[in-house]
Amino acid sequence: MTPATPDRIDTLRIDGMRLLDRLAAMARIGWKDNACCRLALTDEDREGRDQLVAWMKAAGLTVSIDPVGNIFGLRPGTDPSAAPVMTGSHIDTVRTGGKYDGNLGVLGGLEVAMTLNDAGVKTRRGLVVAAFSNEEGARFHPDILGSMVFAGGLTLEEAYGTVAIDGKRYGEELDRIGYRGDAPVPAFEPHAYVELHIEQGPILDIEGVTIGAVRNLQGISWQEVSIVGQSNHAGTTPMHLRRDAGYCAAAIGMELRAIAREMGGSQVCTMGAANLHPNLINVIAARALVTVDIRNTSEELLQKAEKRFADFLVRLASEEKVTITTKSLARFQPVKFDDGVADLIARHARALGLSCRDMTSGAGHDAQMLARMCPSAMIFVPSVKGISHNGAEHTEPEDLEAGANVLLQSLVELAA
């Protein structure tokens, strides 16, 4: 083995078939009813973790587990005193997940390490492949929990006390599956972090672009809005005497669309869930519970949208004589990734002959937590029709391979 040199690294390529085989093998764990269900800290998650750890060890990586269950596979560098470069993502899924969300970042990182092994490439800095716990938040709230603890944004005690939708505690479930490790928190202070991920949106697919160099990530404001009005007969109650929680739910859905349309830019708003009570055709709804998802890449504009929405709720409550209360379910500030890392990603994409564009991430990712610790950015590959969190989630094999090659080149340069 000789130390890595630029002239031979340029021609290095990952093994696409090997990557696809591992993605398929991981997707089979928890696959049922045409989707992947590997909720955090379930038996399926444990099986996925065991498989990953086995692969990491087979690839010669030094595996460590930290107390929140994050898994790290280290490929040492030639300079043990230099901070390692980190890549990774997560292997937990939503209830009806796809094959690539999270897995691509973890198994893409593993593939990079194996490719370097096969080519006998040494890097000055070590390379750490990470699989962070409970990124999806589909079982334990908040989401992005493992990397949040890693980055110091949540204490271990807070994480352990988190209660799942099925009533179980995070700490107990972590013990149950045997993944409460003893690595320090954080286990590493990374020199830089690059995460490969599917876009989970339609932009790259629609534009026919292969690589997104992700420069920022939308801030997210999640609220649950509870409306209490008065149940009454839908035929006998004059319009001016109604205190209709169902109408208020509708008005909220319309206002969210108006906020997004009028603010423009990256502003998106969604009313994804709505539950009326008693939910009968001829009864004015007494109560409604709706969810509100507001995102913007600018913290200032996100706050502006939140303010406008809050003011709207005050007016609506007054006009319809209902009581409206809100509960914040999640609030993440927008994240600005490192331009140096994003430039480097874009440069390597173009050097590989791939089309590339700058991107904003609309979804939350582990990278947003790592960005607090070190220069970070992400690589996106296309999601066909933008479908994600769905068994039909698909990325073309050549795009998966292209993304992993950009990851390879980027990590090697950062580790030099």
Added chain:
Amino acid sequence: MTPATPDRIDTLRIDGMRLLDRLAAMARIGWKDNACCRLALTDEDREGRDQLVAWMKAAGLTVSIDPVGNIFGLRPGTDPSAAPVMTGSHIDTVRTGGKYDGNLGVLGGLEVAMTLNDAGVKTRRGLVVAAFSNEEGARFHPDILGSMVFAGGLTLEEAYGTVAIDGKRYGEELDRIGYRGDAPVPAFEPHAYVELHIEQGPILDIEGVTIGAVRNLQGISWQEVSIVGQSNHAGTTPMHLRRDAGYCAAAIGMELRAIAREMGGSQVCTMGAANLHPNLINVIAARALVTVDIRNTSEELLQKAEKRFADFLVRLASEEKVTITTKSLARFQPVKFDDGVADLIARHARALGLSCRDMTSGAGHDAQMLARMCPSAMIFVPSVKGISHNGAEHTEPEDLEAGANVLLQSLVELAA
């Protein structure tokens, strides 16, 4: 006993305590969790029917049951060739019903017959107290079924084939509770029909008026609207690429309010139920199913509202690139009651020293079916806060008594 004469009839009054006792006794049948659940053709309905028949027989009424389960108690008149006057309502309830909806009309009619008995009053025409089957439609669809069959609007075969929400057939359940009778359909050709009922709306209560002389009944159009869009990530999908079924549900709720506001008059519109799928905070809804309740006292205006709503759905489907289909769940034309009967009710209310106003019924009632057969009208008494279809449904005892006295005087005049 001497035949009724105007001078002694004017001073005749029902026994308020006896009426209240019977209302309370009937409400106890099926009472649980602070509401009355006596769904049509259930064991609770049978128990209520058995009690009613026992009371009718004890009052000397001649009881007959028709093949759809309608119960009739006849107090014969002095002229057997003269068509009888009919009063009544229903004793079935919704799942969370109150004490008075329906019961007041049936037990008020029984109380009138008993009062006439006690006073030895003879009337030329007979008096029939009717309890019609399945008025609420909470178990078997359509609602107002028993009186619809009585009035020739639905065949017995159609009624028997109706399937309950629990999968049982009407005919089988009717046999099971022993209430498939053999009286002809219709059992009587009434001379006139008067139904006493709680308003189920807030108008009399708010205005402090005791008696409503009901001159018409709103037409009802019930639709189920199904929207099929595209499920996608709430963060990564730009607004202009969304096909959001949840937004469409909101837009429908707003349009219904706009139709009611802009058309004014008696026009009311309600989106009482809305169900989104997958109903998650960060997923654009793929599908939505909402119910639409549109009512107007004018058939022409009701059709205008339906047309405007249908046109709106076409525009909405095109703008949001979703598929929208509608299914009519019920459609009743507005009913004009008989002005002569309504005038008579109002005259007797005032003669009794009661405040009275003309009313429109926003809800459907058995009287709308009877109006096809004979001059018909209704007497409303106040519902406190307009609350109905709810265990908290309440009418003050003096208003219950006042309504029954107006019923008494009206029936006696019609039976003369």
